[in-house]
Amino acid sequence: MRGLKNKTAIITGAAAARSIGRATAKRFAEEGVNLVLNDINSENLKEVIKEINNIGGKAVAVVGDISESSTSDELVKAAIENFGTYDILVNNAGITESISLDELTEDKWDKVLKTNLKSVYLLSRAALKHMKDKGQGRIINVSSISGRGGGSFGSSHYAASKAGIIGFTRAVAKEVAPFGITVNAIAPASIDTNILSDKPSKDGKSPEEVMAGRISRTPLGRLASADEVASVITFLASDDSSFMTGVVLDINGGVFMG
Secondary structure, eight states, X not given: OTTOTTOEEEESSOOSTTOHHHHHHHHHHHTTOEEEEEESOHHHHHHHHHHHHHTTOOEEEEESXXXXXXXXXXXXXXXXXXXSOOOEEEEOOOOOOOOOGGGOOHHHHHHHHIIIIIHHHHHXXXXXXXXXXXXXXXXXXXXXXXXXXXOSTTOHHHHHHHHHHHHHHHXXXXXXXXXXXXXXXXXXXXXXXXXXXXXXXXTSOOHHHHHHHHHHTOTTSSOBOHXXXXXXXXXXXXXXXXXXXXXXXXXXXXXXXX
């Protein structure tokens, strides 16, 4: 896509196998983008860096909890020290756990909100000064269909965090548009990843049964791959989306049409 070669991107949550973050890192590398990759899992992150190097890309790793401001500062610092600049930020890191509201403790609420939403605020804040000085930049935030329609049973904390990302995206898009920076989001539905395929339901259904149920509720009759989501993120990072900001792109196979 236009305008990506030799750019530098920061991506959080980039290590899990068959994940959106990992697929996006590989797609960016194929487009000639230099990468600063974050995850809390150091071993998986090493694997991603090796994959990027094997296809001729350039990537550095920053292991750390993205809900802590020190990790955001370290990511920005790593981009400047290794590549002299950065142009793209993908706020992808996120966690989820199915739990009913009456069983949802403050600690579990806080953990999901910190990882999914506070991290977007922290890293966007840390990254924007350099982008403003450059007069350009792309921020892409990974929300969810849960942020659009409330999610499934036991996901009130997750849905709240993902809805918050949408509101944050639109507010910041207005704030930084005069600096030539675009801020957009994606809202995927169920994606065929390890996290989903290994996830049992609260009512005792097997992961296979859960997966089949999600597919049956999808008009297109299948789930998206992480690579398909990565393609949309790549578009939003490129010059092909240069007049789009404050937009939330749904990637859900027709499950939600809002």
